[in-house]
Amino acid sequence: MAPEDGPKIILESMKEAGINFVTSLPDFNLAKLIELVDGDPEIKHVALCREEEGIGLCTGAYMGGKTTAIIMQNGGFLNSCNGLTTTALNFNIPMLLMIYYAGDIGDEGFSTLGSVTEPVLSGLGIRYYVLRKMDEIKNTIKGATLLATDSRRPVAVLLTKNVLGTRR
Amino acid sequence: MKRVDCLKAIAEETGDALAICTVGGAAAEWNAIRPGDGNFRCRTLGLVSSIATGLALALPNRRIVAIDGDGALLMNACGLPTLARQSPANLIYLLFDNGIYEASGLRSTATKAGADLIAMAKGAGVKNACWASSVEDFMEELKSSVTRKAFSMIAAKTERGIEYLKSWRRLPSFQHGEVENGFRFMRYIEKTEEIRVVPLPGPRN
Numbered sequence: 569m570a571p572e573d574g575p576k577i578i579l580e581s582m583k584e585a586g587i588n589f590v591t592s593l594p595d596f597n598l599a600k601l602i603e604l605v606d607g608d609p610e611i612k613h614v615a616l617c618r619e620e621e622g623i624g625l626c627t628g629a630y631m632g633g634k635t636t637a638i639i640m641q642n643g644g645f646l647n648s649c650n651g652l653t654t655t656a657l658n659f660n661i662p663m664l665l666m667i668y669y670a671g672d673i674g675d676e677g678f679s680t681l682g683s684v685t686e687p688v689l690s691g692l693g694i695r696y697y698v699l700r701k702m703d704e705i706k707n708t709i710k711g712a713t714l715l716a717t718d719s720r721r722p723v724a725v726l727l728t729k730n731v732l733g734t735r736r
Numbered sequence: 737m738k739r740v741d742c743l744k745a746i747a748e749e750t751g752d753a754l755a756i757c758t759v760g761g762a763a764a765e766w767n768a769i770r771p772g773d774g775n776f777r778c779r780t781l782g783l784v785s786s787i788a789t790g791l792a793l794a795l796p797n798r799r800i801v802a803i804d805g806d807g808a809l810l811m812n813a814c815g816l817p818t819l820a821r822q823s824p825a826n827l828i829y830l831l832f833d834n835g836i837y838e839a840s841g842l843r844s845t846a847t848k849a850g851a852d853l854i855a856m857a858k859g860a861g862v863k864n865a866c867w868a869s870s871v872e873d874f875m876e877e878l879k880s881s882v883t884r885k886a887f888s889m890i891a892a893k894t895e896r897g898i899e900y901l902k903s904w905r906r907l908p909s910f911q912h913g914e915v916e917n918g919f920r921f922m923r924y925i926e927k928t929e930e931i932r933v934v935p936l937p938g939p940r941n
Binding site: 650 | 756776778779780782783784785786787788789790791792793794795798812814815817818821822914915918919921922925929931932933934935938
């Protein structure tokens with residue numbers, strides 16, 4: 569399993585988990601994954617202008633019977649905090665938060681963003697799982713989606729460069 | 737123009753459409769005019785347009801109406817290009833612009849200083865977007881948007897002020913709290929669309 573296969577395996581895992589509605593806003597490290605999602609005929613993909621919109625879109629789509637995910641950078645996760653709190657958490661709306669972990673260990677840049685990401689997730693009471701190993705992609709994404717559905721809450725998977733094939 | 741008269745027109749023209757309604761006076765008035773589980777009261781300022789778009793995309797054969805306000809739209813103005821990009825044919829977006837944050841302190845919004853939300857929508861790429869100049873005009877535009885079968889946005893400048901605020905606070909209260917409203921709305925969709933939204937509990941171990 570080569571790191572450059574990461575985006576493909578992530579998409580396969582999302583589909584096996586039943587996800588059929590995805591909103592996204594790109595980060596350089598997410599570009600390949602978003603390209604694959606956009607080209608998949610079994611997934612309705614909505615490109616966003618700001619990430620909080622995506623929380624609303626996923627909420628509406630869930631109410632219409634879809635299984636949803638949002639793909640964004642951790643800066644975008646911070647943009648979404650009010651929507652996550654007063655819509656997703658308030659109304660018990662499950663969704664998979666696929667968050668690129670900028671400022672992760674081994675990165676250059678975004679260290680402030682990296683340092684607040686996990687504390688903010690914890691503060692919101694959103695359970696999260698950091699994906700660093702290729703052989704954990706499938707189980708983590710499928711398990712997180714099931715946990716979101718069962719707990720009726722958003723659940724986050726933090727995607728690192730190791731699984732996105734962008735670690736230099 | 738009174739918002740409540742436009743809301744009556746919506747109830748008349750759109751029948752059993754699923755309604756996503758913004759916070760504050762509009763939700764109280766809409767609840768009084770068309771009570772029931774087909775109404776969802778949004779609690780995040782700005783997310784009405786996004787939730788309604790998600791719902792409209794998931795249920796393309798169901799009529800969805802979004803009832804929004806100027807303060808809310810300004811909060812999520814970047815939702816306009818997304819709306820334009822998706823343009824769900826089954827969605828009608830209704831905007832009431834009273835120039836104030838009516839439910840949160842009565843301070844002026846940017847529309848009072850000249851921001852034109854229909855011009856912004858058109859600039860964002862919304863093709864069918866217009867101001868209604870009277871309740872009759874609003875009704876005509878609404879009728880056209882129902883028959884057009886393309887995404888439409890209709891806005892109206894409506895009354896504002898403390899007296900008006902007091903009057904909506906005298907409207908009948910909601911029958912259910914917000915969380916129960918959300919679940920009842922989802923159950924209503926399950927029943928009327930014959931789909932499952934909230935899954936049955938899985939096997940316990």
